[in-house]
Amino acid sequence: MRSYKNILGKVDWLVIVPYLILVFVGWINIYAAVYNEEHHSIFDITQRYGKQLMWIVLALVIAFIILLVDSQFYTSFAIPIYGVVLIALIGVLLFGVETNGARSWFKLGSFKLQPSEFAKFATSLALAKYLSALNINMKDIKTKVMAAVIIGLPAVLILLQNDTGSTLVYAAFIFVLYREGLSGNILLFGILAILVFVLTLIFGPVTIILTAIFAYIVIYGLMKYDVKITFIAVLVFSGLAYVFLHFELTLNVLYYSIVGCLFSLVVYLLTRKEMRDKSIHYLGVAIFVLTCFYIFSIDFTFNKVLKEHQRTRITVLLGEEDKLIEQIEALKIERDVDGISKEEKQIIRDDIGGKRFSLRELRQGNGWNIKQSLIAIGSGGFTGKGFLDGTQTKFNFVPEQSTDFIFCTIGEEWGFLGTFFLVCIYIALFLRILFLAERQRSIFSRVYGYAVASILFFHFLINIGMTIGLAPVIGIPLPFISYGGSSLWSFTILLFIFIKLDSERLLVLR
Amino acid sequence: MNLTNRKFIVGIIFLVVGLIFIIRLFNVQVLDDKYKSESDHNVLREVTQYPARGLIYDRNDELLVYNEAAYDLMILPKQVKELDTLALCDLLEIEKEEFLEKFIKAKKYSRYKPSKFLKEISSISYAKIQEQLYNYPGFFVDTRTLRKYPRNSAAHILGYIGEVNQSVIEKKPYYRSGDYIGKSGLEYSYEEVLRGIRGVKRVLVDVHNREKGSYKDGARDTMAVTGTILRTTLDIILQEYGELLMQNKKGSIVAIEPSTGEVLALVSAPNYDPNMLVGRAVGKNYPTLSRDTLNPLFNRALMAKYPPGSIFKTVQAMVGLQAGVINANSGFACNKAMVGCHNHPSAGSVAASVKMSCNPYYYHVFKRLIQQKKATSIYKDSEIGLGIWATQIKKFGFGTRLETDLPSIKRGVVPDVDFYNLWYGAGRWAYSTIRSLGIGQGEVEVIPLQMANLSATIANRGYYYTPHLIKGLEGVDTIPQKFRKKHSIDIDDEHINTVIDGMYGVVYEPGGTARRARIHESIAVCGKTGTAQNPHGQDHSVFIAFAPKDNPKIAIAVYVENAGGGGSWAAPIASLMMEQYLTDSISIKNLKKEKRILDANFLERGIAKK
Numbered sequence A: 001m002r003s004y005k006n007i008l009g010k011v012d013w014l015v016i017v018p019y020l021i022l023v024f025v026g027w028i029n030i031y032a033a034v035y036n037e038e039h040h041s042i043f044d045i046t047q048r049y050g051k052q053l054m055w056i057v058l059a060l061v062i063a064f065i066i067l068l069v070d071s072q073f074y075t076s077f078a079i080p081i082y083g084v085v086l087i088a089l090i091g092v093l094l095f096g097v098e099t100n101g102a103r104s105w106f107k108l109g110s111f112k113l114q115p116s117e118f119a120k121f122a123t124s125l126a127l128a129k130y131l132s133a134l135n136i137n138m139k140d141i142k143t144k145v146m147a148a149v150i151i152g153l154p155a156v157l158i159l160l161q162n163d164t165g166s167t168l169v170y171a172a173f174i175f176v177l178y179r180e181g182l183s184g185n186i187l188l189f190g191i192l193a194i195l196v197f198v199l200t201l202i203f204g205p206v207t208i209i210l211t212a213i214f215a216y217i218v219i220y221g222l223m224k225y226d227v228k229i230t231f232i233a234v235l236v237f238s239g240l241a242y243v244f245l246h247f248e249l250t251l252n253v254l255y256y257s258i259v260g261c262l263f264s265l266v267v268y269l270l271t272r273k274e275m276r277d278k279s280i281h282y283l284g285v286a287i288f289v290l291t292c293f294y295i296f297s298i299d300f301t302f303n304k305v306l307k308e309h310q311r312t313r314i315t316v317l318l319g320e321e322d323k324l325i326e327q328i329e330a331l332k333i334e335r336d337v338d339g340i341s342k343e344e345k346q347i348i349r350d351d352i353g354g355k356r357f358s359l360r361e362l363r364q365g366n367g368w369n370i371k372q373s374l375i376a377i378g379s380g381g382f383t384g385k386g387f388l389d390g391t392q393t394k395f396n397f398v399p400e401q402s403t404d405f406i407f408c409t410i411g412e413e414w415g416f417l418g419t420f421f422l423v424c425i426y427i428a429l430f431l432r433i434l435f436l437a438e439r440q441r442s443i444f445s446r447v448y449g450y451a452v453a454s455i456l457f458f459h460f461l462i463n464i465g466m467t468i469g470l471a472p473v474i475g476i477p478l479p480f481i482s483y484g485g486s487s488l489w490s491f492t493i494l495l496f497i498f499i500k501l502d503s504e505r506l507l508v509l510r
Numbered sequence B: 001m002n003l004t005n006r007k008f009i010v011g012i013i014f015l016v017v018g019l020i021f022i023i024r025l026f027n028v029q030v031l032d033d034k035y036k037s038e039s040d041h042n043v044l045r046e047v048t049q050y051p052a053r054g055l056i057y058d059r060n061d062e063l064l065v066y067n068e069a070a071y072d073l074m075i076l077p078k079q080v081k082e083l084d085t086l087a088l089c090d091l092l093e094i095e096k097e098e099f100l101e102k103f104i105k106a107k108k109y110s111r112y113k114p115s116k117f118l119k120e121i122s123s124i125s126y127a128k129i130q131e132q133l134y135n136y137p138g139f140f141v142d143t144r145t146l147r148k149y150p151r152n153s154a155a156h157i158l159g160y161i162g163e164v165n166q167s168v169i170e171k172k173p174y175y176r177s178g179d180y181i182g183k184s185g186l187e188y189s190y191e192e193v194l195r196g197i198r199g200v201k202r203v204l205v206d207v208h209n210r211e212k213g214s215y216k217d218g219a220r221d222t223m224a225v226t227g228t229i230l231r232t233t234l235d236i237i238l239q240e241y242g243e244l245l246m247q248n249k250k251g252s253i254v255a256i257e258p259s260t261g262e263v264l265a266l267v268s269a270p271n272y273d274p275n276m277l278v279g280r281a282v283g284k285n286y287p288t289l290s291r292d293t294l295n296p297l298f299n300r301a302l303m304a305k306y307p308p309g310s311i312f313k314t315v316q317a318m319v320g321l322q323a324g325v326i327n328a329n330s331g332f333a334c335n336k337a338m339v340g341c342h343n344h345p346s347a348g349s350v351a352a353s354v355k356m357s358c359n360p361y362y363y364h365v366f367k368r369l370i371q372q373k374k375a376t377s378i379y380k381d382s383e384i385g386l387g388i389w390a391t392q393i394k395k396f397g398f399g400t401r402l403e404t405d406l407p408s409i410k411r412g413v414v415p416d417v418d419f420y421n422l423w424y425g426a427g428r429w430a431y432s433t434i435r436s437l438g439i440g441q442g443e444v445e446v447i448p449l450q451m452a453n454l455s456a457t458i459a460n461r462g463y464y465y466t467p468h469l470i471k472g473l474e475g476v477d478t479i480p481q482k483f484r485k486k487h488s489i490d491i492d493d494e495h496i497n498t499v500i501d502g503m504y505g506v507v508y509e510p511g512g513t514a515r516r517a518r519i520h521e522s523i524a525v526c527g528k529t530g531t532a533q534n535p536h537g538q539d540h541s542v543f544i545a546f547a548p549k550d551n552p553k554i555a556i557a558v559y560v561e562n563a564g565g566g567g568s569w570a571a572p573i574a575s576l577m578m579e580q581y582l583t584d585s586i587s588i589k590n591l592k593k594e595k596r597i598l599d600a601n602f603l604e605r606g607i608a609k610k
């Protein structure tokens, strides 16, 4: 029997300290987010901040228990745990209760539990177990398929619960697979495809294709050591950039540059081996045609294939909130004042570009939410408005401000200093986990470590990205900070299993 | 394949995302100021604190104008959320069509600025609406005040207020759309002191537009400054009595306190109840009043230009005496071949000529004034004479705009050399062309206020203060300098007294034209009748007077259109007014006189002759 001191002595405090800081930051900001005069005690358990304190205490207890359990347990029981969670995910589809349109909760009296939260660490364990087995090679198609199945099963079950946000989190495992040997092109293409998708929707297909042409010529010129072509292309490209700088936002030039560089990079990576080959431009043209096809298909997908609410979210992401709000209001009038004639209705529809939007979605006002979220964060300024002094927060302009939009409260009340500090803490935590993962002797621990870092990172990316208008509105919590027992416990379990594995890294061989 | 380098790729991706977030946050939070103002815009509502408009009292501290609360329902279209249109229409007691129309109008005006949705809700509806209003974000109630006129009189003097129009807003930045401004009368003249100063209260509101307290504990709020109380020179009892006497008549009464120039009463008949032009009722009543053929909105006391008629003889007499072309004992035969006259013995003195109002006498006087033999050509001579005459006449305040404190005052006409040169051509007119000026006919035109001012000037024995209606402003010691300045007419006392003797005779001596102007033994009234010839109908009845003869307290001018001789109608009205003012009542023996006036109706005459 090892002493407690022994356990605590071997854990990595550079992970635990940021964890504790984040949990504390979460608690006081939940207090600020839902603060009201009548219940001003931060310990009042009838309020969310009081409850969150209870969740935190319980989370710490869970963390301690995890540290007490032998690390052998997690490797041995990885698959059974995964199995139990899968059963729970199926169970919730049958017996769960629906909240906010997602059937993802078990209800026991007043207590609610979300199995999909716990599926994250279970999947991580199962993936780690699988990839750490002997004779596993990511180059094998069988390995790829099995890994995809392990990740895909819970993802599909969660999607069936109609919880798109939580499903998307499973995309994070691509980092783990990449580290374990999956082709880098898949990661690159994934990132690129998303970027082109977003940029096409922002600037329209024609502009993006034009940009791509110029980028391609520049690269071609560089590879052929043809200074003249390169020079002309650069001139034309910067001329175009100048025109946009002149007539549009400065930001657009930035986007153009990014797109240009990315295309350059792709073409370079794909053609470096054939650099001396005459057929290089055939390949280039082929890539170009495919890109064009992809770009136009985006437009088609967006307008024909995507569901209305998905379109709305993307529209919001693209900074067309104002237009959307106008639409919402126009439609409200249409609905409320049923004295309006059919012709007038058509006029309103024409006004909003003939697009049909679901009223239910519009009234949820995603556009409005993002706008208010940005206003909250932006109005915080450099030093913030001060604790409990955020007007956006206090007067409920920001939606879901203790859960998905908790970052707004931090941004508004603590300003850039606060958000900068928070982003740094997160990045430091992620990098520390990566560092710890790399020093593991066992593949199991390393894979699990990467899974932890990737899942936390993905939540960080989507949640903060959403509040500052860089990612679509996808309701997933900010790890350790957002209000909610299930998410706090699941992140705690996820992290502390890794801390435990790390603390015993010298004891295991595999 | 060496995969350990991949840890750097993953790490760099994490770092790059962190960096992008920090750059974005720096942009949004530090560089971009837009969000700060939008945040303020979200929660800050500027609530205008409308000052109570200044009250108006009469000279005896009778309240003439006060304020009554009125409630406007405001709309801020941007904040209007889904609503139950029918329920709101029910609450506001309007039709859905009207609701829609107003809503679209408000949206067209501005989505982000509040505008009036429903004006002047009654206090009963207000109580009901206020209770329900939290259900309708974007709607709120603005409290302001309406003017009320408890005495129902003096409409022309007090004027009315109304919403500012666009041209005023452009010229005067203080005003905003929907503000009220004085449109006429004292409300117009003293707008800047009466209106007070608007204040702004900044309140915080939440997402449902519910007030959540004041911003920074009100540190940046400004208090509304209540409008200053205006005390007027009016004697409302006298004013009301004047309006009563002028019922069913067209014309005007102006009474002035000679020693100060304070206007005691300024009646224009027909008139209207000032409460008709208050608030929502304006929309209905204003067109009615402006279409009325009797033109009740027209302030005759200041805007109607009349030939003065025989009252002008007092002026001619004074000017003649001062110029030395006649003396107090000059006599002229009543030569009816010159101009028509009534039957009376020839006047042997100036006083007698005034008393008997002899027309040929004043043709003589005017002839001597115009033809002073200063040039050989009678045309040239007339030019010189008329020039001197016109200059002197203007000293009485005729033909010039009296700088009083009511707007839209007319200057009248004193024809001078330029006037006739334009009219007939230079060198083509002489005394004989213009002689009817001698008896206050012809081209000379005066307004009733100028007539009353003449009376006050004579009462003062040669000077006047510009007639005015301001007696004082609360907290201000003096009235404007221009009302404290003595205007001399440059006529010697003895000449004025000569005329006053004649005016006394008008009322008290046999052969006098206005014996009906007597009040009673103890009050000596001096007056002068006039009967202005009216080519469009029955003659106008004119009378100027002051009393008592020594140390006069009231000077008055009465002009009754289409009433006939001055002695029969204007004189008794003036007499009753003076009696009312000097004794605070009408004596029993004069009640018959009063009844005769009250019963008289000259409205039909004017219309019939037109």
Ligand SMILES: [Zn+2]
Binding pocket: B334, B335, B341, B342, B344, B357, B358, B359, B360, B361
């Ligand atoms: Zn005569």
